[in-house]
Amino acid sequence: MNMLSSEWLKIRSVRSTGLLLLLSLGAILLGAAIAWMAAGMYDDATPAKRATASIAELEEVVIIVPQLCMGILGVLAITSEYATGVIRTSLTAVPRRWPVLAAKAAVVGAISLLTGSVAIFGTYFLARQVIGDRFSGTYLTPFLDRLPTLAATGLTVCVFALLGLGLGALTRSTAGAVAVLVGLAYVIPMFVGKLPSPWKDWLGSMMISALPRQISGVPFKSSVYGSSLPPAAAVAVLAAYALVPVLAGTWLLRHRDA
Template sequence: MTTFTSEWIKLRSVRSTHLLLAIALGAVGLAALIAVSAVGAYEASSPARRATARMAELDDVVVAVPQLCLGILGVLAMTSEYATGLIRVSLTAVPRRWPVLAAKGVLVSACALVVGPVVVFGTAISSRAIVDGRYPLLPLADRVPLMVVSSLSVVVFALLGLGLGAVLRNAAAAIAVVVGVVYVIPMIVGNLPEPWSERLGSGMIGALPGEITGADLTNSVYGSLLPPWAAVLVLVAYAAVPVLLGFVLLRRRDA
């Protein structure tokens, strides 16, 4: 309990934590602005264009913001101690070492469990209220399973960042990997020739919530080859593999 309390004090006393959480939650406001812009475009269109007008589900679009922010929060929760040298004090106070990483994991996961649903569900509800039936969107109830899994993907990114921070011990390198997972690798995979685009795209985090819930991915830039059980395993692996590797290296390496 002392380790948990200590890690909580560290996390909440750093300004970057508050900034990252504010940016993540601000994604709801960003989605609202996009919805307002879409409504303006709809109202300015002719009746013929209105009949064929379509709008993306904005919660699918803006979920990348909390994913990235909580991924960076996970990175900084670990690497900031290496940058300041505080890690030596932490590991001296907790000789077994693994409780330090475990406490950080619980805390960043808790933050993600709050932020993810707030952004995903807040975006879906507010965007529908703003659009007010102008665009043909799926009923909110039909999208709840997908939104739940999308919210949980934010937790995956938080743990991914934490694990990478423990493995690389360098904030810039770990954040670069997180950004690559969110943006760069999916862009590269999406431009590969078939069947590699479909095969590799099916393993991207952006594809996994849809594959888990059986959502229609016909127009998705990702693949849709994995059955739900396999997609669950891949999603868990994104978080579990770096965290477990971080546990191993934290015990074996000098601070």
């Protein structure tokens, strides 16, 4: 408990934490603004255009904001200590070392899970209210039918945070870890989308943003991502994104100098 309290104090005392949280929750306002603009364009369209108009689930569009922000929070939770030298004090106080990263993972994971859930459900309910029965009833699907996908999408924010923490522990560099984080999450999927079949579908199914719908068993209407994984496999891949970097970072933390 002392380790958790210490890590919580460290994270909440850093100015960047508040800014990243505000930016993450700003995704709700972004989703509401997009919904309002889309509703206005729909209302101004001709009946023929309305009949074929469609809109993506906005919560799945704006989730990129809290994902990236909480990923950066995870990176800073460890790299800021290397930059200031505080890591030496932390490791001196905890000679076994692994509890340091475990406590950081617990605190960062809890913050990001709560933030992701608020962002995803807040965006969903606002978009549902604004869009109404427009766009062929995209937002008329019963909430309980959408709940598994929404919950899994919110969980990806926590995964990004732990991925960032693990990358930060591996690289010890804020810029380097953020670059790898962005590359893994957003750049690589663009290249995967250009690959020929069946590589496009198989590798696309492994991307983080493809996993929530595969976990809930809800197929994509139209997406660059694949959907070839069963729910259990999708859960395992999502867990691996979070656990493998953190475990690798823990091993290096124990076997190299601070």
